Every structure is written in structure tokens, then in C-alpha cells.
Amino acid sequence: MDNIKKKLQEKGLKITPQRLAILQALMSNKSHPTAEMIMEYIRVNHPNIATGTVYKVLDTFIEHQIIKKVQTEKDVMRYDAIMDHHHHLFCSESERIEDYVDIELDELLQAYFIKKGIPDFKIEDIRLHVNGKFLRIE
């Protein structure tokens, strides 16, 4: 929790109960929640938080690189508090999205593109979208 406060301070952001609640929700919840899921989660301890505030706080976090938006084919945005380089596993049968970390793969890709390159394109970042099915229920 102090960890969370420090994160805000480092970025020069004011510490407010709302921001703490939202960031804490995102960090405890690794399921890449939507704005609505976050609101539901924090509403227990934070009944009066406004919808607009949640979106504003999320935008602020994104601007300051504390969280990221996750791309999906649906029209609801999902948010991710893990900023280390990672890929995503998308379930083709549900809304489930999980992180996938694989340093070996990253090195393989890096080596491949250093050797091969893409014409007229400067690569900054490569993310895999792995679509498939989870075999274990969670």
C-alpha cells in the first residue's frame, strides 16, 4: 500500500483516496478489468466514487505510464497495471485475458528482427496476441 503511494508520488501525482483505491484494485486484480469492474470492486469501500472520476484517474495513470490499456476486439477498454514487457493470452471462448511473460521468446524475436528487420520501419516494441483456449478452469 505504501508501495502504491510511492508510485503516485514518483510521478508527481497527488495522493487521493480515489487514486489509491483504483490503483490498488488494478494491482490486486490481474484479470485486466474494465472500468466498470474496477468501480464495482472499489464501491464496497468507496460508495461515492463517480464514474467520470474513474475514467479520469485511469487516463491520468496511462499518461504517467503507471498502467496500460489492453487492446481487444470488443468495444470496452480493459486496463493492466503490469508495466513490464509481456504478451497476452486471449481466450477464444470467454473474456479471459492473461499475461504471458517469456524472456527467451523476447530474445529470440529480438535476434530475429535485428538480423532481418522490417523495411522502412523502426521497431519499438513487439507484443504477441496469442489466441486460444485455457485448458484449466480458474
Next chain:
Amino acid sequence: MDNIKKKLQEKGLKITPQRLAILQALMSNKSHPTAEMIMEYIRVNHPNIATGTVYKVLDTFIEHQIIKKVQTEKDVMRYDAIMDHHHHLFCSESERIEDYVDIELDELLQAYFIKKGIPDFKIEDIRLHVNGKFLRIE
């Protein structure tokens, strides 16, 4: 153009001027247009087409696997008529999205994941989101 008609017939879809125009627009336009861009493009020859119709046609095409939605971080959907396996290059400075085909890479990835696998996950499809900058203006 007959090619386009055949595509619709194969899927058991009725051939209508609207569908032909929309599919033709998508196939001639490799820039992954939004619904609005498609409407603008076909409005020249097709002034009376309804917004709702465009979305319905696009949804029908997606259902019948004639086109795909492209994932972006923005809240507008973009559409892609190229169904062969390919990856995407995203420009970090503009809205430009280009296709990236690389069989060698696909083979590399396939070999890698056959060997390594992902625990409790059955991979169906892997797409790279390559973020970066285009060095040549188009």
C-alpha cells in the same frame, strides 16, 4: 469484381449493391479503414447507403469470415479484408496500420511453441503487434 461476387456466393450471402460496394471498398483500400471511412469512400457512387446498413454488412462479413476486425487502443473499430495469416505494424505517431507477412517468422514461432508450449493453454493463432515508426512517407 466477379471475384467479389463469387466470395459472397460461396458464403451463401445474397448479392446486393451495398455489399458489393462495401467489400470492394475494403479490398481496394489496404489501410484498414473505419466504418466511417468506408462510408465516405462508397458514398460517391452510393449516396443513399445507411449507416446502420454498413455496420450490419460488416458484421455479416465478419460472421462469415470474409473480413476481420483489427484491434486498436482507440475506440473506433477498423476492418481488414485480408484473411491470410498476417501481423500488423502500428505507427506510434499516426493512425497508420500496415500488414506484415513473414512466413519465416511464422515458422520460427510455430517451432518455438511446439517445443516449449504454454502451460494449460491451447494455442490457436499468434499475431504480432509491432509498434514503431514508418521511415518512409506514403
Next chain:
DNA sequence: CTGCGTGCAAATGGTTTGCACTACG
């Protein structure tokens, strides 16, 4: 204190929907 952050409610904008009408097969 001073202005950034919040709550609220109204506005926005891409997309969807319902229904009567049209036209493809």
C-alpha cells in the same frame, strides 16, 4: 491558500436496434 482532483449530470460519438419497406433468388 491555490489549484489539482472530484462528483455530478449532461453531452458525445461510435455502434446497435426495431420496424416498415425493398428487392434478391
Next chain:
DNA sequence: CGTAGTGCAAACCATTTGCACGCAG
């Protein structure tokens, strides 16, 4: 002809915005 497809306009719904108030620094 019968039904899938279209046009139109209203509805939807996630997200944004404007503004007055509140609270962190």
C-alpha cells in the same frame, strides 16, 4: 413470392466533458 437485406431514426452505452465544490500539498 417469401424472406433476407436495407433505410431511417431512435436507442444504447462506454467514455468524455464542463463546472462548481472540496481537499491535498
